[in-house]
Amino acid sequence: xxxxxxxxxxxxxxxxxxxxxxxxxxxxxxxxxxxxxxxxxxxxxxxxxxxxxxxxxxxxxxxxxxxxxxxxxxxxxxxxxxxxxxxxxxxxxxxxxxxxxxxxxxxxxxxxxxxxxxxxxxxxxxxxxxxxxxxxxxxxxxxxxxxxxxxxxxxxxxxxxxxxxxxxxxxxxxxxxxxxxxxxxxxxxxxxxxxxxxxxxxxxxxxxxxxxxxxxxxxxxxxxxxxxxxxxxxxxxxxxxxxxxxxxxxxxxxxxxxxxxxxxxxxxxxxxxxxxxxxxxxxxxxxxxxxxxxxxxxxxxxxxxxxxxxxxxxxxxxxxx
Amino acid sequence: xxxxxxxxxxxxxxxxxxxxxxxxxxxxxxxxxxxxxxxxxxxxxxxxxxxxxxxxxxxxxxxxxxxxxxxxxxxxxxxxxxxxxxxxxxxxxxxxxxxxxxxxxxxxxxxxxxxxxxxxxxxxxxxxxxxxxxxxxxxxxxxxxxxxxxxxxxxxxxxxxxxxxxxxxxxxxxxxxxxxxxxxxxxxxxxxxxxxxxxxxxxxxxxxxxxxxxxxxxxxxxxxxxxxxxxxxxxxxxxxxxxxxxxxxxxxxxxxxxxxxxxxxxxxxxxxxxxxxxxxxxxxxxxxxxxxxxxxxx
Numbered sequence: 001x002x003x004x005x006x007x008x009x010x011x012x013x014x015x016x017x018x019x020x021x022x023x024x025x026x027x028x029x030x031x032x033x034x035x036x037x038x039x040x041x042x043x044x045x046x047x048x049x050x051x052x053x054x055x056x057x058x059x060x061x062x063x064x065x066x067x068x069x070x071x072x073x074x075x076x077x078x079x080x081x082x083x084x085x086x087x088x089x090x091x092x093x094x095x096x097x098x099x100x101x102x103x104x105x106x107x108x109x110x111x112x113x114x115x116x117x118x119x120x121x122x123x124x125x126x127x128x129x130x131x132x133x134x135x136x137x138x139x140x141x142x143x144x145x146x147x148x149x150x151x152x153x154x155x156x157x158x159x160x161x162x163x164x165x166x167x168x169x170x171x172x173x174x175x176x177x178x179x180x181x182x183x184x185x186x187x188x189x190x191x192x193x194x195x196x197x198x199x200x201x202x203x204x205x206x207x208x209x210x211x212x213x214x215x216x217x218x219x220x221x222x223x224x225x226x227x228x229x230x231x232x233x234x235x236x237x238x239x240x241x242x243x244x245x246x247x248x249x250x251x252x253x254x255x256x257x258x259x260x261x262x263x264x265x266x267x268x269x270x271x272x273x274x275x276x277x278x279x280x281x282x283x284x285x286x287x288x289x290x291x292x293x294x295x296x297x298x299x300x301x302x303x304x305x306x307x308x309x310x311x312x313x314x315x316x317x318x319x320x321x
Numbered sequence: 322x323x324x325x326x327x328x329x330x331x332x333x334x335x336x337x338x339x340x341x342x343x344x345x346x347x348x349x350x351x352x353x354x355x356x357x358x359x360x361x362x363x364x365x366x367x368x369x370x371x372x373x374x375x376x377x378x379x380x381x382x383x384x385x386x387x388x389x390x391x392x393x394x395x396x397x398x399x400x401x402x403x404x405x406x407x408x409x410x411x412x413x414x415x416x417x418x419x420x421x422x423x424x425x426x427x428x429x430x431x432x433x434x435x436x437x438x439x440x441x442x443x444x445x446x447x448x449x450x451x452x453x454x455x456x457x458x459x460x461x462x463x464x465x466x467x468x469x470x471x472x473x474x475x476x477x478x479x480x481x482x483x484x485x486x487x488x489x490x491x492x493x494x495x496x497x498x499x500x501x502x503x504x505x506x507x508x509x510x511x512x513x514x515x516x517x518x519x520x521x522x523x524x525x526x527x528x529x530x531x532x533x534x535x536x537x538x539x540x541x542x543x544x545x546x547x548x549x550x551x552x553x554x555x556x557x558x559x560x561x562x563x564x565x566x567x568x569x570x571x572x573x574x575x576x577x578x579x580x581x582x583x584x585x586x587x588x589x590x591x592x593x594x595x596x597x598x599x600x601x602x603x604x605x606x607x608x609x610x611x612x613x614x615x616x617x618x619x
Contacts, residue, residue, distance in 0.1 A: 011458075018459025029475045137355075137607070141600040143551050145558050146574055146592030153581050153588070252464035256555055260578075270467070271559060274474040286471055290462040 001305065008301055012294055019290045024068055027283045033057070038081060038277050051081075055280070077284030082276040087284035090269060095288070097167060098265030101257070102250035104185040109192035109246070114239070116193075117200030122227060124205060132197055139194025148187040148260035155183060165262035184261040188254055192246040199242050203235040237308050244300030251296070252289040349612040356608020362601025370417045377411035381568045390584045400590055403576055405566075409587060412568035413594050419480070419569045420598060423553040424546040426484045431491025432542050439496040443503030444526060453496070460493040469552055473561040480563050487552045491545055498541045502534035536613045543606040547599045554595050570595050 030037055035052035043051075055078075056064050071078065077087035113136075120132035156164035168180035207213065208231050216226045255267035262268065266285055273281035350356050369376060378399060385406035393401045393409075400409040442453040460468070472486035506512060507530060515525055556562035557571030565572060570591045577588030 014455040015458040015462060018456055019462045022459055022463075023471075026471055026475055031477075137603060138596070138600060141547065141596060141603045143554055143574075143592060143595045143599070145555060146588070146595060149574065149578050149581070149588050149592065153585055157581050157585075249464055252467055255466060255470060256558065259559065270470070274470070274561070279474075282471060282474065286463070286467060289464070289467060293464065294462045 004305060005302060008298055012298060015294055016291065019287065019294070020069060020072055021065075023283055023287050023290070024065055027279050028061075030279065034279060038279060040277065072287065077287070078280045080273075080278055080281045082273070082278040083281070087281055090281065091266070091285060091288050094264060094266050094269045097263065098251055098254055098258070098267065100181070101184055101188060101254055101263055101265060102247060104181055105188035105250055105254075106192065106243070106247055108185055108189035109196055110243070112189075113193040113196030114200050117197040118204060118227070118232065120197065120201045121204035121208065129201075132201065136194040136197040136201075139190050140198070142190050142194075144187050144190055145256040145260055147190055148184070148257055151183045151187055152260070167264055184257050184263050187260070188250060188257045192250065195242060195246065196239065200235055200239055203238045204231055207231045207234045237304070240303060240307060241300060244296060244303070248293045248296040252293050346612050350608055353608040353611065355604045356612070359601045359604030359606070359608060362597060363605055366417055366421060366598055366601070369414055370421045373414050373418055377408075377414045379408035379411045381407065381411045381415040382566045383407060390580060390587075392584070393586055401584065401586055403573070403584075403587055404580060407566075409573075409590060412573055413570070413590060415568040416570040416573060416591070416594065417598075419557075419563055419567065420550045420553060420595075422480070423483055423487065424550040424602075427487035427549040427553075428491060428542050428545045430484060430488025431545065432495050432538070434488075435492040435495025436499045436538065438492065439499030439501075440503055440526060440530070442496065443500040444507060444522070444530065450500075454500070457493045457496050460490075461497075463490075465490050465548070466552060466555055469556060470559065470561060473556055478561065478564045480567075483553055483556060483562050486556070487549050490552070491549065494545065495538070495541065498537055499534055502537060503530055506530050506533050540606060540610045540613060543602060543609055547602040547606065550602070551595065551599055 027034070033048065033052065035055060035057055036043065036048045039048055039051055052058055056067055059067070075088060077091070079086050080090060083090055116132050116136070120129045123129050152164045155162045162183055163180050164183070166180060168176040168178070170177050204227075208227075213226060213230055216230055217223075252266075254263075254265060255271060257263065258265045258267035259271050266289060270282055270285050273279070273285065351360075378397070385402075388396060388398075388402050388406040389404050391398050391402040391406075393399065395401065398408050398410065400413065402408055403412070438453050438457065442450045442457075463471075468490045469486045472489060473482060476482040476486060507525075512525060512529060515529060520528075553562055553569065554571030554574065557569040558575045560572075560575065562571055563569045573591035574588050574595075577584070577591060580587055
């Protein structure tokens with residue numbers, strides 16, 4: 001296990017290096033002088049020259065890349081021009097908000113999706129199964145930005161029950177906080193809920209057709225016992241991978257949900273930074289999200305190994321990614 | 322003479338077997354009602370996109386501010402108008418073109434480059450495989466939509482750039498699917514036999530490995546079209562997609578979001594168009610997978 005952990009952790013280094021290379025070169029693809037783009041059309045030639053110097057854009061490209069790597073290792077993402085503060089501070093301020101949203105969406109998805117999948121498998125080929133299967137297919141096909149807009153239309157515009165934008169402060173009480181959280185987490189939870197229901201249904205059906213389940217049934221064990229003690233335990237392994245993948249997706253992919261509900265997380269930070277042409281913020285935030293994404297995938301791989309020690313992930317390339 | 326006749330007989334047998342297999346596949350696919358429904362939706366989308374000028378009741382970009390935000394059915398506008406007085410129905414009809422073009426082109430782009438990388442990686446193995454897979458891992462470290470957003474922010478708005486951004490984001494998925502297939506197939510006995518008979522690498526790859534990897538590739542590509550259509554709509558929704566005033570379902574939804582009180586149908590209809598299209602493709606993709614091989618892990 002220790003060897004696996006070490007080997008898998010070492011695999012992170014080349015992956016993160018590639019991430020750094022990709023982000024560095026994408027932001028260098030900006031047409032024209034990046035300093036001029038970032039400062040906007042009103043900037044004077046002197047200001048542009050000074051800013052280009054500050055960003056190190058006058059250095060040779062290999063020097064720029066080397067400095068950029070050194071800064072990354074020191075966790076120094078540079079300073080934001082539009083926010084006038086270090087990007088690390090911005091990330092530390094916004095990332096917890098994204099985590100709150102992602103965790104609440106994940107909890108909703110587990111609480112709704114897993115029992116729905118189990119129920120559909122238990123009642124295979126009944127109306128309940130068809131309902132769960134159809135709803136989950138609609139769920140995975142859902143453009144969540146549309147669902148978000150529809151939720152706002154129904155619960156904010158028409159019924160006036162819940163706020164449509166922003167994040168509630170805990171200083172105004174727990175209810176104010178939760179009221180703001182409900183709509184964005186519901187929108188964000190839709191796809192994972194549907195996916196969990198699909199995964200758990202199919203893996204339960206696969207497990208239920210195994211000989212040892214038939215043996216357990218023929219021994220006269222109660223159906224509930226067979227389902228929860230035997231089948232569910234084995235069906236949970238694939239679910240674990242999907243949960244991990246979805247969690248990393250939620251952390252990084254909440255861009256649209258955060259934009260619709262003006263939720264002050266990492267996604268909104270990136271979209272606003274793109275609007276303001278503040279590419280230093282885009283670069284830093286995207287690298288940060290990629291690091292989190294890779295680390296969560298490592299944790300999922302390790303958990304997968306703990307739950308199912310027979311699984312050989314050593315030779316793979318990135319495991320459960 | 323007898324040998325030739327036998328060989329002809331064998332070839333005919335093989336052809337019959339292949340035809341029977343294809344018939345069984347088509348029957349299985351069409352017997353699945355959901356897959357048939359999905360196919361029907363896809364067919365409708367294609368017909369709408371091709372015959373858009375005949376189906377649309379107005380030119381999609383024709384503005385008339387005196388007729389802005391009309392309700393459905395008023396003054397000859399089937400689904401009403403937007404804030405510029407443009408006909409919503411006609412824009413929905415023309416929007417299907419953007420969805421279809423981006424959906425198919427971006428997936429073809431991702432499938433071509435991803436499959437090439439996957440083929441080389443899986444077939445050559447060793448250090449080449451390690452290097453390619455580290456690059457793929459690096460690309461996969463970005464949530465799909467985030468990579469497309471960042472690329473679009475640098476490339477700028479436009480149809481071709483949307484195809485490139487979504488296509489690039491699709492590369493790692495295809496590379497992984499194909500690499501997995503190649504690794505399995507290249508160890509099989511018939512490849513060993515072909516190799517021992519002196520077949521060249523190119524022949525083994527393109528005559529044996531590629532055709533046998535097609536089933537999962539087709540299923541994955543079908544599902545990816547749905548993802549690409551959602552991604553295009555997402556980018557247009559964020560103002561990073563096709564250039565205005567081109568009608569795209571995502572940009573229509575973004576405009577509709579600002580008029581939820583006055584004209585809720587604008588956002589509702591454009592979103593429904595995306596949902597129905599994606600649902601149709603997913604229904605067909607699920608059916609395709611089940612008909613080809615239910616145990617396929619795509």
